Amino acid sequence: MLISGALLDPHSLGRLIAAYARFGDLPAARSLFGTILEPNVSAWNAMLIAYSRHESPGRVLNLFGRMISKKQACPDSSTFTVALNACAKILDLETGEEIKLRAFNLGYADDVFVCSSLLNLYVKCGRLSDAMKVFEGMSNKDLVSWTTMINGFASFGKPFETIGIYRRMQFEGMVGDGIVMVGLIQACAGIGDVRLGQSVHGHMIRREMRMDIVVETSLVDMYAKNGVVKLANLVFKRMQIRNVVSWSALISGYAQNGFASDAISLLISMQNCGLHPDSVVLVSALLACSQIGFLKLGKSVHGYIMRRLEYDRISGTALIDMYSKCGSISYASALFHKVSARDSISWNAMIASYGAHGKGKEALLLFLKMKEAGLKPDGATFASLLSAFGHSGLVEEGRYWFDRMVREFGIEPGEKHYACMVDLLARAGHVDEAHKLIKSMAIQPGIAVWVALLSGCHNHKKLELGDCVAGKVLELNPDDLGIYVLVSNIYAAAKKWDKVVEVRRLMKKLGMKKVPGYSLVEVNGKLHAFLMEDKSHPQYDKIMEMLKRLDLEMRKMGYTPKTEFVFHDLEEEVKERMLCNHSERLAIAFGLLNTSPGMRIMIMKNLRVCGDCHYAIKFISKIANREIIVRDVKRFHHFKDEKMQMTVYTVGTNGSRILPLTINGEAKYMIARDKGTENLPVIQIHQGKVEIVPPCAAMN
DNA sequence: GTAGGGTTAG
Incomplete structure (x- = not known):
């Protein structure tokens, strides 16, 4: 039954429209509104709110325009609030400014609702200083206006300002609620200050503030972003309800901290809970894939996005990056040219991929x-x-x-640009020019720049300069074993034996331990992990036999082991044997044994490939007639050319960190190493879902 | 007024 507006008083009409809107019957609300000949302000407002509730900001603004042009009713505080919020939703700053002018002219310049909506508009459009100006001019500030400012600054990555505004709020005696805390927690995540984050968390517990899914998710995110995955996990486990966003916060935390296999196994658990992945959580999954070179899963994520979701700029870029880092530059570029949703980050990613x-x-x-x-x-x-x-x-x-x-x-130019330039020049033999560039730097040269110069000195036998640069590098207390090895090598080349001893002593004193190396290889969609000297694998004997055969062939072709890459005081024969057992060689042999002739082999290593393996893989590639790509923590090593000419390419992997392979937050390779024969995980896709299984089961 | 995602050096 349609109720005609003529039969009811304006007040009841407004309420009826609002009721229709609440029950989701927008057509009824609209036709009722249409029967009113001269709607008063509350009828207009009811209809505006109805559109606003139905997420139709365009219609809100349309109706607002009609209301203004008809001049039957004068807009009030609610009218302006709804209209401004509609502008904020579609980031229409221009219309928002017009509405603001109209509202201020009608005397609403000091209305707390109108001003809060205006703040919201400015903040959403990134006009933080305009927001600040309005905010400072407000004589009455309520919790909503404070919150808008706090969360606005937080979401635009201004953590220190966020905390500043919160302190002012406290000083003025205003007590915050959970929504304010979300902004604060975000700010803590942005600064990387776990202790501050924990104190916010503690404050909420002491105040017995209600924790809803949003607050808890932001806590998970804060702990995860700060690398404290244990606490993130704890908060997550205690949550009563979890949705895709909460899972995603945890999964991205694991992925961003290098716990790729955990991130993947969490994605499986999420699906087992009946939740469907969206493109945000899949971007984290893609990051995990790219870290461990898990092309098969990356492709499967790609398929899922194509079939069930849509490409957006971010997932498109993540896919490009994943393909590139998993060794498939042709897929990366094909996708880049196919996908229309692109922004400058997508272009950057593609340029970086070509470079890598x-x-x-x-x-x-x-x-x-x-x-x-x-x-x-x-x-x-x-x-x-x-x-x-x-x-x-x-x-x-x-x-x-x-x-x-x-x-x-x-x-x-920043540190990275200088590091690139120094590397570019020094690598090409212009070591002195590179040194001059460092001396001309406006900013303090960091370790990256000096190390780039140092490897140039090493490669081009600039021993005197190298000696001096090595000293500078050591002064900067590197935390990377590879750098100490480089420094030690250059001292050795310059025959400064006392300094070599000194560096070794330094390494020991700093408690530097060699991180166990592991290599991953994907065979038939399963990712197999190998440790150095790993004897746990079911095919261990076959692998060793293959390596022995390869070794014989290699030696016939002129290969001699470069034992200087073994960093222990051992006998030559033992050193040679150790080189043979490097995880990348085990992985390659396994790959050769279990893939068809001619198939490309892609290896992912957590450390750097040693010089001897590098040299040996050139031979293996030729003997086996295979294209072999070894992606280590810094580089892509392509082995393909028949003439065994080798090119070294650098890949932008996840910073200089060495990423441990973990399951459930524990570094499994450590355990495997201690016990010697423990299982290493294999990741596989089973019936469209990702599973992590022990290697023995995976072999069946 | 409230939560999760992509590119960058050795």
Whole structure:
């Protein structure tokens, strides 16, 4: 039954429209509103709120426009509030400004609701200083206006300002609620201050504040982002209700802290709880795949996104990055050219991918196209570009674009840019020019820059300079074993034996322990992990036999083991045997044994590939007639060329951290190493779901 | 007024 507006008084009409809207019957609300000849302000407001409830900000603004032009009723505080919130939803700052002007002219400049909505609009549009101006001018500030400011600054990555505003709020005697805490927790996550985050958490517990799913999820996220996955897990486990967002907070935490297999196994648990992944959580899964080179799962995620979701800019970029880091540059570029949802980060990712795979010319071409497309290259673009030049030996291009980056694009070179340039120059033999560049730096040169110079000194036998640079590197207390090895090597080359001893002593004193190396290889969609000297594998005997055969062939071709890469005082024969048992060799042998002839083998290693393995894999690639890609923590090593000419490409992996392989937060390879024969996990896809199973079961 | 996602050096 349709009730005509003519039969009811304006007040009841407004209430009826509101009731229809509440029950989700928007057409009824609209037709009732249509019967009113001269709606009063409460009828207009009811209809505006109805649209607003139905997530139709465009319709709200349309109706608001009609209300203004008809001039039958004068908008009030609620009208302006709803209209401004609609602008905030669609980030329509221009219309918002018009509405603000109208509201202020009608005397609502000091209305706390109107002003809070205005704050919300400014904050959502990123106009934080405009928001601040309005906020400072407000004579009455309620919890909502404080919260808008606090959460607004938090969401725009201004953690210190966020905390500042909260302190002011406390000082003025206002007591915050859970929603304020969400902003504060976000700020703590942004600063990376776990202790502050914990104190916020503690404050909430002491005050017995109600913890809802949103607050708890932000706590999970805060702990996870700060690398305290144990606490994140604890909060997560205690949650009464969890949705995809809460799972995603935990999963991204694991993935971003390098616990790739945990992230993947959590995704499986989430699906087992009946929740369907969305594109946000899949981006974290893709990050995990790219860390461990799990191409098969990455592809399966790609399929899921294509079938059941949609590409967006972020998932598209994550896919490009995943394909590149899993060794498939052709998939990465095909996807980049296919997907229309692209922004400058997608372009940066693709440029970085070309660079990582040694395609410097392609990187430059894409960079030029990016400029043509009207996108603005940023610091990351140039870092990728310069590194691409470095790994393709394009020295002249490097010099040229470094100069234009500063002059034309006004980008101040950062540590990364200098590191790229120093690497580019030093690698190509221009060691003195690289040194000069460091001396000209406006910022304090960091360890990355000096190490780049040092490896240049090492490669080009600049021993005197190397000696001096090594000293500078040591002063900066590196926490990476590889750097100590490099320093020690250069002292050894310069025959400074006392310094070699000194470096070794330093390594011991610092308690540096060699992180156990492991290698992953994907065979038939299962990821197999191998430790150095790993005897636990069911195919161990076959693998050793294969390695022995390869060793014989290699020696016939002129290979001699480079035992200087074994860092122990052992007999030569033992050293040779140790080299043979490096995890990458076990993984390659396993790959050769279990894949069809001619198939490419991709290995992912958690440490750097040693010089001897590098040398040996060239031979193996030729003997077995296979393309072998070894991705270590820093580089892609491609072995393909028949002439055994080898190119080393750098890949932007997850920083310089060494990522442990873990299951349920425990570093499994450690346990496996201690016990010697313990299972290492194998990750496989079973009936469309990812499973982690022990290697014995995976072999069946 | 409230939570989760992508690119960057050795």
